[in-house]
Amino acid sequence: MKSERLSRSGRVVAFHWQSWEPVEIAWNDGVIASIASAPQNARPETWIAPALFDLQINGYGGVDFQKEDLTTEELRRAARALRRDGCARFFLTLVTSEWNGLLARLRHAKARRDADPELRAAIAGWHIEGPFISGVKGFVGAHPPEHVSDPDPGKICALREATGSDPVLLTLAPERAGAMDAIAHAVSLGMTVFGGHSDASGAQLDAAVARGLTGFTHLGNGCPQALDRHDNILWRVLERPEILASMIPDTIHVAPAPFRVLHAARGGRNLIYTTDAMAAGGAPPGRYSFGKTMLEVGADQIVRLPGASNFAGSALTPAQGVFRSAAMLRRPWQECWMRFSTAAAEAVGCRAGLRVGEPADFCLIRPSGGPSPAALETWFRGELYETAD
Ligand SMILES: [Zn+2]
DSSP, X not given: OXXXXXXXXXXXXXXXXXXXXXXXXXXXXXXXXXXXXXXTTOOOSOEEEEOEEEEEESEETTEETTSTTOOHHHHHHHHHHHHHTTEEEEEEEEESOOHHHHXXXXXXXXXXXXXXXXXXXXXXXXXXXXXXXXXXXXXXXXXXGGGOOOOOHHHHHHXXXXXXXXXXXXXXXXXXXXXXXXXXXXXHTTOEEEEOSOOOOHHHHHHHHHTTOOEETTTTSSSOSSOXXXXXXXXXXXXXXXXXXXXXXXXXXXXXXXXXXXXXXXXXXSEEEOOOBOTTTTSOSEEXXXXXXXXXXXXXXXXXXXXXXXXXXXXXXXXXXXXXXXXXXXXXXXXXXXXXXXXXXXXXXXXXXXXXXXXXXXXXXXXXXXXSOSEEEEEETTEEEEEEO
């Protein structure tokens, strides 16, 4: 791929992911300086699109974010592996565990991140998934049921205090006692609140939306394999287009037919993608820790409790997610890219996009026509850190 590799400054000619026109984009000191039509004779080989944004990363590249005493080096290793796979920024995700331990890990990760410029730019915020989720078998998923609990105002305040003014996404079950007050409280403190691992009734979803709930985490997962065909959480969320739904587009967490139906029902809108990756993301099959639990990842990139059939996260890479989604929907990958970049960032109050004055975080993509790109480069603050060809 042709681009000038001067430190934090450069220019590239590529097809624009939205206009499909050749553009020349220049950046200076890590910031996009200009976007203009390319010269008439330009024949770019690559496409340019904003770097992907994943709001649910539990670990990556062999690094488990649930473990105690994460080091700066481990966090950098995970962030760099994510960049290699198309994602420049993400929400570091902590799941249900014993409350004081969860808070301690959050404070620890926040301190590591605040002290390091590279991590400050890469970790855009925090996703706290649980412990205020359903404890019912199936809905609790792979979270430890003994640690799920009702939310209370003190715990919501503690999350805000631990994260300072950073963006926070809180996933909870609206049917839990105290959840309605918790949603309003969290929103008043500037957090984004999604439902998830929940069997909320339609009335409970409506009440939650009235208090500020805006989305639903990994729709199609965090629920039992068998559901009442007439009335279940998928229908209830789907029929409320005001609730943005995230999905794991790996062809397995949501099978291709329901994936297409979900998109058709929403007209392709109010849907975003996440990998929900754990340590095995961007790493080979094997056994990986997820907090105190050991999980197994097969060649299908599905994460399971050893011997169990239910899913416990994915080892999907963000770029693979876009291309698999395009294959399932039989639509151009450029159309799907938005749900894993600009729309995902906006869902949690962040910005992403190719705009003058914004950080030069972008991907150069050479498509293959297959389920993954022939070549992918992720540029971060105007620099190329890693390449995966
Ligand atoms: Zn989950």
